[in-house]
Amino acid sequence: MLCPFCRDDETKVIDSRSSQPYVIRRRRECLNCHRRFTTYEKIEESPLKVIKKDGTRVPFDREKIKSGLEKACYKRPVSDDQIEKIISDVEADVYSNFDREVPSRDIGEKIFNALRSVDQVAFVRFASVYREFKDVNDFVDELEPILRERLGR
Ligand SMILES: [Zn+2]
Numbered sequence: 843m844l845c846p847f848c849r850d851d852e853t854k855v856i857d858s859r860s861s862q863p864y865v866i867r868r869r870r871e872c873l874n875c876h877r878r879f880t881t882y883e884k885i886e887e888s889p890l891k892v893i894k895k896d897g898t899r900v901p902f903d904r905e906k907i908k909s910g911l912e913k914a915c916y917k918r919p920v921s922d923d924q925i926e927k928i929i930s931d932v933e934a935d936v937y938s939n940f941d942r943e944v945p946s947r948d949i950g951e952k953i954f955n956a957l958r959s960v961d962q963v964a965f966v967r968f969a970s971v972y973r974e975f976k977d978v979n980d981f982v983d984e985l986e987p988i989l990r991e992r993l994g995r
Contacts, residue, residue, distance in 0.1 A: 843870065843881065850874035890937065893945045902936070902944070904929060907953065914968035920961050928956040 844851050850872055857869035866883040890902040911925050932952045936944050957965040 845872035845875060845877065846879055847877045848872060848875040889942070890940065891943045892949065893943050895946065899943065904933060907932070907949070910968065911953070911957070911964075914957070914964040915961065918961050918964045920964055924960055928953065928960065931956055 843853050845853055852873040853870045854873060855868050856871050856878070858866055860866050868881045868883065869878060870881060871878045891899040892902050893899055907929055908925065911928060915925060932949065935952055936949060940948075954965065954969055957968055
C-alpha cells in the first residue's frame with residue numbers, strides 16, 4: 843500500500859474495523875511522512891445474488907443502488923452521508939435477512955422505506971424509476987400516504 847502523500851510503501855495499520863458487512867475499514871499511518879489515511883477492503887465478488895423480475899440472477903450491486911439514489915436525490919436537500927447511510931442500512935438488512943438470493947422487489951421496498959423518511963420528492967422519483975407501475979392506480983396508492991401526511995391528516 844503506497845502512501846498517497848509521499849508514495850512511500852511502508853505503512854502501518856493503526857485501526858481496523860468493520861462498519862458494514864463484508865467491508866473492513868483500515869486506518870493507516872505512513873512510516874515515512876507520518877500522515878494518516880484510510881483504506882477499505884471489500885470482497886470482490888458479492889456473495890449475494892439479486893433475483894430480477896424475469897427470474898434472472900445478477901450480483902448484488904451497491905454502486906447501482908447508489909447511482910439510482912443519486913439520481914433521485916438530484917438537487918434535493920439530501921447529503922452524500924445520508925445516501926451512504928441508506929445504502930449501508932439496506933445492505934446490512936439484506937445481508938442479515940437473506941442467505942444467498944434476494945428478490946429485487948425486497949431491496950426496492952427497503953430503499954423506499956428508508957428514502958421516504960429522508961426526502962419525499964426523492965422517494966417519489968426513486969419509486970417511479972425503480973418500480974414499474976402496472977397502472978396509474980399503483981402510483982396513486984404509493985403517493986396517497988405522502989399526500990395525506992402533507993395535508994396533515
Ligand atoms: Zn508518507
